[in-house]
Amino acid sequence: MLAQQYNVTISGVGKVNAAIAASQILKFNSDIQLIINIGTVGSCQFPVSSIHRIGKFKDRDYVDNSLGLGHFFEAFNFSDDLQYLKIPHNDEITCASGDTFVNSLNDHNVVDMEAYGIARVCKQYNIPLLSIKYVTDGCELSSGFDWKKALNIAQQSLYEHFIEFENKLEITTQLESVK
DSSP, X not given: OHHHHSOOOOOOSSHHHHHHHHHHHHHHOTTOOOEEEEEEEEOSSXXXXXXXXXXXXXXXXXXXXXXXXXXXXXXXEOHHHHHHTTOOOEEEEEEEEOSSOOOSOOSOSEEESSHHHHHHHHHHHTOOEEEEEEEEEOSSTTHHHXXXXXXXXXXXXXXXXXXXXXXXXXXXXXXXXXX
C-alpha cells in the first residue's frame, strides 16, 4: 500500500489538525519536495464521484476584512510550482476550506475542511502542494450524511487515481531523463 512507499500521515478533520500534521512532516523531513493532500470535497459545480487535482486554496471561514487582516488569510496558488514540476492539475479550481460542512449553494468550486491549513504550512516552508480530491456530495442539506456514505468508494477511487497518476509521473520523469 501507499504507506510503505510514502510518508503517509492522517491529519484528522479540520484546518488546525491538518496544519499541525503538515508542520510535523516538514519539520522532521527536510528532503520533501512536494506535499500531496488526498481527500474528499463537496461541490455544487462538479459531479459526485469526480476527482480533481487542485493547486489553489483559500480559507472560506474568513470573510470579514473590516479589521484589515486579510493578508493573514490570503489565497495560496501552487499552480506555477506544479507546472514547473510537470504535475498535471486544473489551475481553474480553487478549494475553499472551512471548519463546517457546506449545506447550501455557494460560489466555491470545491470545499473541504483541511487543504487550506496544509497550504498555509507549505507556503511557510516553500514546498509545493497538490491536492487530489474526490467529490462526495453536492453541498446540500444532506452533505454530512452523503459524505459519510461515500467514504469507502472515495477511498478506493482515490487510491486507484493516485496509482495511475504516479505511473504517469514516473513515465514522464523517465522520458525527461532520457532527453
